[in-house]
Amino acid sequence: MTMAPTRGILGGRPEGLTALHIDDGIDTRDRLVVVGNGMAGARFVEEVLERGGGDQFRITVLGDEPHGNYNRIMLSPVLAGEEHEDDIVLNSHDWYADNGVVLRAGVRADKIDTAAKVVHAADGTATPYDHLVLATGSYSFVPPMKGVRAEDGGLLPGVYGFRTIDETRAMLAATGTCRRAVVMGGGLLGLEAARALQGHGLHVELVHAAPYLMNVQLDPEAGAILKKSVESLGITVHLDVFATEVIGGDRVRGVGLADGRQIEADLLVVAAGVRPNTDIGVRSGLEVERGIVVDDQLRTDDPDVYAIGECAQHRGEVYGLVAPAWEHAKVLADLLTGTDPGAEYHGSRTATKLKVAGVDVAVMGINTPERDDDEVLVISEPRRGVHLSVVIRDDKLVGATLLGDTRKVAFLTQAFDRGAPLPEERIRLLVDLSDGAEEVGVAEMPAESQVCNCNGVSKSDICGAVSGGCSSVGEVMDRTRAGKGCGSCRSLVEQIVEWAADGELTVDPAASWYVPGIPMAKPELMAAIREQDLRSVSAVFAALAPGGKDDAKSKMGLTSLLKMIWGRDHLPEKDGEFINDRVHGNIQRDGTFSVVPQMKGGVTTPAQLRRIAEVAEKYEVPMVKVTGGQRIDLLGVRKEDLPAMWEDLGMPSGYAYGKSFRTVKTCVGSDFCRFGLGDSTQLGIDLETRFQGIESPAKMKLAVVGCPRNCAEAYVKDVGVVAVGNGRWEVYVGGAAGASVRKGDLLATVDSPEAVITLAGRFMQYYRENANWLERTYDFVPRIGLETIKQVLLEDSEGILAALDAGMQRSIDAYVDPWGQDAKQPATPGQFRPALPLVPLPKVPVR
Amino acid sequence: MSITELTTVPTTTGPTTTEHVVGRVAEIPPGEGRTFVAGGTQVAVFRLRDGSLHATQAACPHAGGPLADGLTDVDVLVCPLHQYAYRWTDGASTSGAAPLRLFPAHEVDGQVVVEVPDVP
Ligand code: SRM
Ligand SMILES: Cc1cc2nc3c(=O)[nH]c(=O)nc-3n(C[C@H](O)[C@H](O)[C@H](O)COP(=O)(O)OP(=O)(O)OC[C@H]3O[C@@H](n4cnc5c(N)ncnc54)[C@H](O)[C@@H]3O)c2cc1C
Ligand code: SF4
Ligand code: FES
Numbered sequence: 001m002t003m004a005p006t007r008g009i010l011g012g013r014p015e016g017l018t019a020l021h022i023d024d025g026i027d028t029r030d031r032l033v034v035v036g037n038g039m040a041g042a043r044f045v046e047e048v049l050e051r052g053g054g055d056q057f058r059i060t061v062l063g064d065e066p067h068g069n070y071n072r073i074m075l076s077p078v079l080a081g082e083e084h085e086d087d088i089v090l091n092s093h094d095w096y097a098d099n100g101v102v103l104r105a106g107v108r109a110d111k112i113d114t115a116a117k118v119v120h121a122a123d124g125t126a127t128p129y130d131h132l133v134l135a136t137g138s139y140s141f142v143p144p145m146k147g148v149r150a151e152d153g154g155l156l157p158g159v160y161g162f163r164t165i166d167e168t169r170a171m172l173a174a175t176g177t178c179r180r181a182v183v184m185g186g187g188l189l190g191l192e193a194a195r196a197l198q199g200h201g202l203h204v205e206l207v208h209a210a211p212y213l214m215n216v217q218l219d220p221e222a223g224a225i226l227k228k229s230v231e232s233l234g235i236t237v238h239l240d241v242f243a244t245e246v247i248g249g250d251r252v253r254g255v256g257l258a259d260g261r262q263i264e265a266d267l268l269v270v271a272a273g274v275r276p277n278t279d280i281g282v283r284s285g286l287e288v289e290r291g292i293v294v295d296d297q298l299r300t301d302d303p304d305v306y307a308i309g310e311c312a313q314h315r316g317e318v319y320g321l322v323a324p325a326w327e328h329a330k331v332l333a334d335l336l337t338g339t340d341p342g343a344e345y346h347g348s349r350t351a352t353k354l355k356v357a358g359v360d361v362a363v364m365g366i367n368t369p370e371r372d373d374d375e376v377l378v379i380s381e382p383r384r385g386v387h388l389s390v391v392i393r394d395d396k397l398v399g400a401t402l403l404g405d406t407r408k409v410a411f412l413t414q415a416f417d418r419g420a421p422l423p424e425e426r427i428r429l430l431v432d433l434s435d436g437a438e439e440v441g442v443a444e445m446p447a448e449s450q451v452c453n454c455n456g457v458s459k460s461d462i463c464g465a466v467s468g469g470c471s472s473v474g475e476v477m478d479r480t481r482a483g484k485g486c487g488s489c490r491s492l493v494e495q496i497v498e499w500a501a502d503g504e505l506t507v508d509p510a511a512s513w514y515v516p517g518i519p520m521a522k523p524e525l526m527a528a529i530r531e532q533d534l535r536s537v538s539a540v541f542a543a544l545a546p547g548g549k550d551d552a553k554s555k556m557g558l559t560s561l562l563k564m565i566w567g568r569d570h571l572p573e574k575d576g577e578f579i580n581d582r583v584h585g586n587i588q589r590d591g592t593f594s595v596v597p598q599m600k601g602g603v604t605t606p607a608q609l610r611r612i613a614e615v616a617e618k619y620e621v622p623m624v625k626v627t628g629g630q631r632i633d634l635l636g637v638r639k640e641d642l643p644a645m646w647e648d649l650g651m652p653s654g655y656a657y658g659k660s661f662r663t664v665k666t667c668v669g670s671d672f673c674r675f676g677l678g679d680s681t682q683l684g685i686d687l688e689t690r691f692q693g694i695e696s697p698a699k700m701k702l703a704v705v706g707c708p709r710n711c712a713e714a715y716v717k718d719v720g721v722v723a724v725g726n727g728r729w730e731v732y733v734g735g736a737a738g739a740s741v742r743k744g745d746l747l748a749t750v751d752s753p754e755a756v757i758t759l760a761g762r763f764m765q766y767y768r769e770n771a772n773w774l775e776r777t778y779d780f781v782p783r784i785g786l787e788t789i790k791q792v793l794l795e796d797s798e799g800i801l802a803a804l805d806a807g808m809q810r811s812i813d814a815y816v817d818p819w820g821q822d823a824k825q826p827a828t829p830g831q832f833r834p835a836l837p838l839v840p841l842p843k844v845p846v847r
Numbered sequence: 848m849s850i851t852e853l854t855t856v857p858t859t860t861g862p863t864t865t866e867h868v869v870g871r872v873a874e875i876p877p878g879e880g881r882t883f884v885a886g887g888t889q890v891a892v893f894r895l896r897d898g899s900l901h902a903t904q905a906a907c908p909h910a911g912g913p914l915a916d917g918l919t920d921v922d923v924l925v926c927p928l929h930q931y932a933y934r935w936t937d938g939a940s941t942s943g944a945a946p947l948r949l950f951p952a953h954e955v956d957g958q959v960v961v962e963v964p965d966v967p
Contacts, residue, residue, distance in 0.1 A: 008939045008946075081929070086941055173945050176910035517920075538878075538896055550878075550896060552920040552932070575878025575896070579916040579927045587927055591913040828876040835882050835891070835913030836905060 009105075010085055010165055011068025011092035029058045032336070033119055033129035035109040035280065037063030039072055040309025040325035041135030042091050047333035049099055056337060057131075059101045062121060064136075066106035067165060068092040073322060073454070073486045075168045076189075080196035085165060090484075109136075112284035114302045131336060134292060134300075134307040136277035138320070139163060142270050143184075146256075147246040158252030159268045162193050171269065175200040178267040182206075182255045184243050185271035186213040188356055191226075193269045194235050195357035205236040205263050207243045207255070209272070214356070217363040221380060222387040222403045229359045229385040229404070238263075276311045276318055291318040296344040298332045308332055315347055322485055323454050324348035351413050351453055353406060354486065359385065360406040364416045365399030366391055374398070377426050388430045397422060397429070410492070414449045442492070442499045451492055454485020459496055466500040473497050474511075514773055515558060517551025518544050522772065526565060535566055537576030556581075557773035560659055560695045564768050564807075567814035574828045580657035583642060583832060584818045587657075588635065591836045593642060595621075595634040596656035597649055598692065601666040601684035601704075602630030602712075608651065615648050629656065629663040629701070630712075640832050646819035653693070653819045659774070660695045661702075661764070664688040665713065669706030669723070676706035678723025683753045684712075687721075690757060691764065693818070694811050697771040697780075700764060713737060718777040719760050720744050729756050733763055733789070734781025742778045745786045748794055762793050762801060765808040862964045869959050872900070880915040880924075883959070887966040890950055891915040892959055893924065901935055902952035902961045908945040 032048070034041045045059060053059075063069075069091040077083040096103035108122040112132065119127045140161025142148060150156050158174070160167050171193075179202060183194040186208030198204045212223025213230065227237050238257065245256035246268060254264045281292040287301045291313030298306045298314070308328035310320060319325065327348055334343035351364035368391070369376045375392040386404035390397060390412070397415040402408065408430055414420050415429075422429060447460040457480045470476045476497050477483045483490040514522040518540070525544070534540045537558045541550040559576040574582050585593030597612070612632055616624050622636035631654055637645060646653075655662060666684030670676030684704040694700075703714040704721040714720030716737035722730040728751050735744025747763065750756055766789070771780045781789065791797035826832060869883035872894060880893040882905050889905040891914045903924065907914050912928030919925065923932040923941065931944045938947035951962040 008941075084941065169944075173909070176908075176944075550920040552918040552923055552925045555918055555920075573878065574876055575918070578918065582916075587913075587916065589910070589928065591911075591916070591928075828879065829874050830876075830881050833881060835880075835915040836889075836911075 009066050009068075009093070010070050011089035011095075012066075027058055029056060030130040031128055032057035032059045032131050032133070033127055034059065034061045034133045034135060035119065036135035036137055036277075036309070036311070037061050037065065037067075037069050037103065037105065038135060038137045038309065039069070039090075039322050040137065040329055041133070042069035043326050044133060044135060044308060044329035044333060045096075045099075045101055046091070047329050048337055049101075051333055051337040051339045053333065053337045054100055060127060060129075061096065061101060061103045062107050062109045062119065062127065063103065063105045064108045065164060065166070068095065068103075068105070070165060071485075072163070075162070075165065076192040076196060078165070079162070079168050079171060079193065080199050081172075085169070088165075109280055110283065111280065112286075112305065114284060114286075114305060117304065130304065132305045133332065134280065134305065134311055135309045135325075136280060136311040138274035138276050138310045140167075140270055141273045141275045143242075143272050145244055145246055147248065148270075150250075155270075156246055156248065156252055157250070158248070158266055159246065159270060162189050162269055162271050163274070171197070171267070172200075174267050175202060178202060180205075180263075180265045181267040181269065182243070182263050182265040183269045183271060184208075184255075185273065186210070186237070186239070187216060187271065187273070188214065188354060190269070190271035191230065191357040193271055194230070195233060197267070197269070198233060198235055202267065204234075205238065205265070206230070207238045207241060207257065207263075209240070209242050211240045213237070213239075214361070217352070217361070217367065218401060218403065219367045219389065221378070222367075222389070222401055225380070225382050225385055225387045226356070226359060226361075226403060228382065230357050232385075233357065235357075274310070274320060276313070278311060281307070281311075289313055296346065297335055298328055298345055306332055314345065317347060319348060319350065321350055321352060323456060324350065326455060349417060351416060351450075353409055353453055353489070359404055360402070362400070362402040362406045362409040362412075364413060365397070367399055367401045375426065377430065379427075379430050390426070390429050392422065392426065395422060400429075410445065410449060410451075413453070414446065417450060418448070442495045445496075451496060452480075452482040452485065452489045455481040457482035462493060462496045463500040466497060470497075471501065514561070515551070515554035517541070517549070517554035518558075519546065520544065522561075522770070526561070526769070529562070529565055535562065535569065536571035537562065537573050539571070556659070557697075560697065560773070563695045563814070564811060567810035572827070574831070582827075583639060584653055584822065585637065585639075585642060585657055590636075592636045592638055594656065595637050595642070595645060595649075596627065596629075596631055596654040597651035598654040598688075599631035599651075600688040600692075601664055601681050603666070603681060603685065604632075611649060611651070615645055618648065619645055627656070629654075630665045631656075631663065638834065640834050642832055643823040643826070646823040649819075651819075652817040655693050658693075658695065659698050660693060661691045661700045663701055665701075665703040665717075667705045667711040669704075673706055675709060676723070677725040678706055678727070678729060679753075680704040680706040680712070680721070680723055683721065683729075683756060686753065687757060687760060690812060691761065693815050694764070694768075694808075696764065696768050698774050698776045700767075700777070702760070715743050716741065717744065719763060721756050721760070724749065727751050729753070731756060731759050731763075734777045734786075736776065736778035740776075740778050745781055747786070747790065758805075759793065761808045762804045763789070765804040766793060768811075769804075769807065864962050864964045866960050866962045868955070869961050872954055872957050872959055875959070878919065880917065880919065882913075882915040883961070885950070885961040885963045888950075888963045890961055890963065892952055892961065893919050895919060895921060897921060900952040900954055900959060902950040903933070903938070904948040904950075907931065908940075908947055914947075 071088040071090050074088040078085050109119050110122055111120045140163045160171050181197045181202045181204045183190050183206045194204045194206045212220045213226045242258040243255050244258045247254035252268050254262050256262050276291040278288045278292050281288045287293040292307040292311055294307050294312045294314050309325035331343045331345040334340035353362040378389040380387045389401045391399035396419050400412045445459050448458050450458050461480050465476045465479045470479050473494050483493045512521045514525050532543055540558050542548045555576045556578045562570040579587050619641050621634045625633045627633045664684040664687045666681045669680035700718045702719045703712040703717040705712045705714040706723045714722050716735040720732040720735050724730055730749045731747045732744030733747045736742040867885040869885050875881045875894040878896045880891050882891050890902045891905045893901045907926040909931050912926040916927045917925050925932045932941045933947040938949045953960055
């Protein structure tokens with residue numbers, strides 16, 4: 001019998017949770033107990049260890065969550081599916097054990113007996129301490145609503161807070177079955193949750209009690225602009241209304257609003273603010289107001305009990321960000337280890353830089369003028385989603401709000417933190433008037449400017465790490481922690497490291513590997529494959545992977561590479577291919593496939609259309625659609641029907657599923673259009689005929705247009721060709737209009753269709769040989785640099801043009817229409833056998 | 848497809864399980880997976896390149912993806928729909944989805960045998 005395994009412990013130890021604990025009474029070290037293994041508690045332990053506190057203290061950490069310590073900030077990208085939970089672990093169980101710290105994860109502390117100096121926990125244990133640090137953080141506040149709780153007092157099934165990895169996991173699991181979500185709360189967390197759920201395909205409505213979004217940080221105008229940006233993502237926003245009722249009974253079926261409206265929903269995320277976890281303080285008789293009250297030494301009213309992080313209230317302030325929590329950790333570590341017995345905490349000036357629902361936001365100080373002679377400057381461009389404002393008092397910056405454009409944040413933070421002098425022309429605070437000139441380069445940045453707000457790392461800290469021997473961005477980040485909070489400063493950190501290292505930089509090795517399972521960069525890997533004559537994916541793993549171990553996530557990239565290197569002579573292995581390539585169709589959400597026949601240059605014939613129509617009827621195709629790539633898609637086809645359908649169609653594959661050459665879109669050109677300067681249709685057909693089906697690191701999409709009116713969007717294609725008259729054609733490369741939008745760079749103007757085909761072939765082969773796996777040309781071209789590409793492809797600066805032509809020709813010669821081939825004889829047993837014959841699947845709605 | 852019942856394995860707690868012959872090993876190309884039915888339960892059976900057989904529920908716990916169409920290696924199975932990975936050792940997801948149910952599977956004379964709980 002098999003039992004469903006229990007959920008993984010994040011940062012857990014495979015053998016279990018126990019760590020060896022020696023407490024033999026001879027140990028003379030003071031007992032330091034920390035309650036809470038969140039971002040403040042764990043950081044405090046690190047800071048203590050860094051100051052040699054391991055020799056002074058026996059450290060025990062009680063944590064309610066069963067996990068190691070993880071980066072809570074990164075739960076948003078985890079929920080959005082952009083980060084894996086494994087990557088957000090900061091300190092694993094092993095880390096605690098290795099550092100001699102006893103972690104009792106999954107144990108909740110209930111009460112402190114401050115007289116006996118003992119912590120009582122929910123598991124019945126009593127833990128004695130000499131010094132006790134409370135770092136219990138906050139919890140999601142669930143406002144009183146009718147029906148929100150189940151009978152046992154827990155939240156109704158389908159209702160979630162957004163604070164822990166367990167809640168995040170539960171929401172992720174729910175995205176599989178739920179269709180409509182309501183998010184309560186239009187602050188940072190609510191917006192992040194809404195965007196993440198929307199990204200999983202749910203219909204999302206956001207209900208916010210205040211009249212504008214992020215009302216704590218933004219002014220009403222900026223809030224209104226943010227609303228537009230959020231709505232443009234497809235999220236419905238309801239403002240100025242309370243959600244008062246959860247409709248459903250046994251699980252969420254809808255949400256009722258105060259004005260009587262009801263919203264249908266099967267998922268409700270409550271992000272209506274957080275409240276400090278102060279229960280333990282209250283029960284233990286400590287002074288508690290909004291948070292556990294502490295003095296400048298972070299001490300509660302009991303001399304041996306301290307509080308840090310979000311649960312602490314210092315000078316009337318309770319913070320909800322990680323930077324102050326980490327400052328607390330440092331000050332208290334200085335104090336307790338005696339490193340700086342006079343250390344004091346005087347409060348944090350919070351400057352926040354965030355990306356909320358895809359929009360850049362930076363906020364510091366106040367957001368509206370408070371006194372008569374406060375100066376205010378506002379730049380508002382609602383159409384662009386940009387709203388910038390600053391508040392100045394006595395010639396000093398006292399507040400700034402940047403929405404949609406945070407280029408000036410470095411300078412403003414500087415001015416805000418240190419009262420740096422402000423420019424006479426105030427507008428320079430918000431925009432660069434020196435038209436064209438970029439933001440202040442890293443070289444000009446003052447040494448003390450803060451780069452990482454979460455961890456309080458300055459430019460000079462980063463430079464210090466580099467001069468202290470760190471030689472890669474990763475090492476600098478490990479040493480200084482810059483970029484390890486919310487991550488929004490990463491690119492700036494990289495720039496500074498590069499500048500400080502002055503070319504002496506080593507790169508993180510894994511970042512340069514072609515695929516994760518083989519520790520080699522692409523050129524090295526290609527050389528090894530050639531030298532050792534490796535012709536199949538399994539042979540590559542056996543020869544080059546550590547321990548000869550195969551790796552699922554590397555297979556697709558290796559298959560593509562082997563096909564490119566060996567052409568016809570590679571040894572195909574179906575298990576090295578993604579399902580799309582195994583069955584030559586694109587897998588859809590219900591496990592069916594789509595069939596897109598080749599339609600060169602977007603040109604078809606009545607006979608072809610008739611055949612497509614017949615096939616669509618015969619196989620009961622749920623949807624026939626004209627694609628954005630100028631051809632026809634038959635969607636929702638059962639896997640087992642594919643071979644027969646291809647036979648009936650008698651048309652070659654359009655490769656709409658592969659990391660390969662896709663389509664060439666064309667316009668009607670000189671044959672029909674009164675403006676046409678060249679026969680774009682024919683050139684498109686010729687390009688597609690020559691390069692059809694060629695595999696590549698990522699998709700290659702082309703277009704040819706008959707004049708610069710650009711009706712087939714050639715300026716934004718991987719290779720785009722534009723007729724400019726007198727038989728001349730411009731060739732653009734590296735354009736994009738998908739997830740990124742980029743106008744292609746003009747590679748050359750040539751004077752015949754043949755020259756276009758030659759140059760396009762050389763560019764594509766150069767890209768195939770040098771691009772990273774899944775790197776589209778819009779990233780590849782800027783990375784290599786247009787000038788270099790021009791020299792290689794136009795002047796043969798590396799003497800490789802003949803080899804590029806030969807390499808491309810080898811692939812062209814290896815082309816076989818996969819439909820024609822596998823329709824007759826399956827490539828492997830059961831190639832087209834249904835993978836899901838019995839279980840009814842969520843059905844795609846049929847039009 | 849013929850289904851032969853081999854043995855009924857009694858357990859002290861929970862439902863009983865039965866071993867079923869679901870098909871021939873040769874029906875599964877090396878490194879790939881195929882879907883079978885074992886006593887009314889649909890399973891995806893994988894034959895890794897090291898020769899080992901592994902059986903799991905056929906539909907992905909995340910959103911019902913066809914797991915037999917996924918890519919695998921000695922450590923994990925990757926669902927083709929959203930690339931969630933599940934460990935062969937215990938079925939746990941490495942990316943936060945619910946765990947995958949695994950069933951014991953082995954080879955007897957070229958036949959694939961999968962042990963699943965009896966459907967009541
Ligand atoms: C069918 C089509 C939409 C339509 O109904 O028109 C389509 C459908 C898909 N596109 Fe697309 N794209 C289609 C034209 C485009 C275009 C327009 C074009 O080709 O001119 C673009 C912008 C150009 C570009 O590629 O940059 C486009 C940019 C994307 C992207 C973003 C790529 C990027 O790096 O920016 C993805 C995601 C990806 O590749 O990772 C994507 C991914 C997808 C996938 C394959 C998603 C997936 O992995 O399952 C969709 C498959 C649906 C299916 O089941 O068949 N599709 N997609 C279009 C097929 C064109 C064709 O005939 O081959
Ligand atoms: C989704 C999300 C996104 C965020 N984004 C940002 C951001 O971009 N920038 C930013 O600065 N901040 C952000 N934050 C806020 C940031 O995560 C917190 O400020 C930070 O985690 C506070 O640290 P803490 O240690 O005080 O509390 P926590 O990290 O919550 O840790 C408290 C720990 O104590 C445990 N605990 C509580 N009570 C007990 C008890 N009685 N016994 C034992 N253990 C107990 C809890 O289980 C928890 O593990 C975000 C928060 C979330 C949830
Ligand atoms: S077809 Fe393209 S744009 Fe449409 S949902 Fe799929 S990936 Fe997104
Ligand atoms: S259905 Fe398997 S990962 Fe989404």
